[in-house]
Amino acid sequence: MIQKEIRMSNGIVPGNYQNLHLANIWGEFIDWEKRRKGENGFLVRALQEYGAKTVLEASLGDGCDSIYLIKQGFDVTSNELDSVFRETAIENARKENVDLKITTLDWRALDAQFSNNHFDAVILLGNSITYLFTKQDQLAALRQFKKILKLDGVLIIDERNYQYILDHRNEIAAGKFEYSGKYVYCGERVHARPIEIHDDSVIFEYRHQETGERGTLTMYPFKRGELRQRLRESGFVSIQQFSDYKEGENGKADFYQYVCQ
Numbered sequence: 001m002i003q004k005e006i007r008m009s010n011g012i013v014p015g016n017y018q019n020l021h022l023a024n025i026w027g028e029f030i031d032w033e034k035r036r037k038g039e040n041g042f043l044v045r046a047l048q049e050y051g052a053k054t055v056l057e058a059s060l061g062d063g064c065d066s067i068y069l070i071k072q073g074f075d076v077t078s079n080e081l082d083s084v085f086r087e088t089a090i091e092n093a094r095k096e097n098v099d100l101k102i103t104t105l106d107w108r109a110l111d112a113q114f115s116n117n118h119f120d121a122v123i124l125l126g127n128s129i130t131y132l133f134t135k136q137d138q139l140a141a142l143r144q145f146k147k148i149l150k151l152d153g154v155l156i157i158d159e160r161n162y163q164y165i166l167d168h169r170n171e172i173a174a175g176k177f178e179y180s181g182k183y184v185y186c187g188e189r190v191h192a193r194p195i196e197i198h199d200d201s202v203i204f205e206y207r208h209q210e211t212g213e214r215g216t217l218t219m220y221p222f223k224r225g226e227l228r229q230r231l232r233e234s235g236f237v238s239i240q241q242f243s244d245y246k247e248g249e250n251g252k253a254d255f256y257q258y259v260c261q
């Protein structure tokens with residue numbers, strides 16, 4: 001098996017990517033079809049419930065969700081800071097006959113380009129907020145989302161169930177990482193698992209099962225209730241929590257979604 005390390009061409013996300021790039025295997029890590037099957041219409045239903053038409057996808061990634069929402073008739077603006085992910089998304093959109101409206105902003109400075117009360121909805125999915133490590137940066141980003149949302153707008157954001165990872169670090173180190181693989185990141189050819197677990201950072205390894213390609217990503221592990229607290233502090237009043245897309249909090253879920261107004 002070839003051991004090929006995936007290097008990032010431009011490590012522009014400060015303190016996060018650590019010069020590793022994952023865009024090349026992201027599609028296989030997600031499995032676009034299985035992501036849709038896992039969420040089973042959750043995203044469109046949540047947007048429709050709030051009458052959202054204009055949507056900012058704040059972390060475009062490889063285009064999976066933006067392309068889907070454009071096909072569903074939403075007016076989507078897609079933001080991505082990283083040029084390799086952007087190029088991957090543009091290429092995917094071309095294959096799907098879809099035009100992306102792309103911006104290249106840092107979440108903490110969205111108001112450089114967008115006016116207040118601009119969007120009906122902002123979505124930040126695929127466990128993206130975890131790229132920010134300090135409370136100050138997390139609040140700065142969430143406050144920017146709130147600022148560019150209309151007053152009755154909605155933020156849909158998700159996080160991995162890090163509390164499970166923090167609570168079970170010894171078992172995980174011994175090779176017992178429990179992950180259903182049915183939600184958000186569902187690909188069978190690329191597997192992810194934590195290889196280092198600390199209270200303030202978790203390193204995940206992403207490995208292609210067939211080619212041996214691997215990359216790692218260091219992320220901030222939100223503790224139970226911490227993201228909800230940040231959302232409150234940044235001014236969101238109504239916060240509805242879902243666990244693997246089912247309403248309520250289930251400690252065994254892989255991912256949590258929050259629909260916030």
Ligand SMILES: C[S@@+](CC[C@H](N)C(=O)[O-])C[C@H]1O[C@@H](n2cnc3c(N)ncnc32)[C@H](O)[C@@H]1O
Nearest residue numbers: 013059060061081082085106107125126128131
């Ligand atoms: C985990 S990926 C998720 C991508 C996509 N939403 C998905 O679900 O597959 C997170 C993305 O957020 C982007 N990102 C990280 N920090 C950012 C920041 N401060 N501002 C804007 N984008 C950022 C990264 O470039 C990366 O593409």
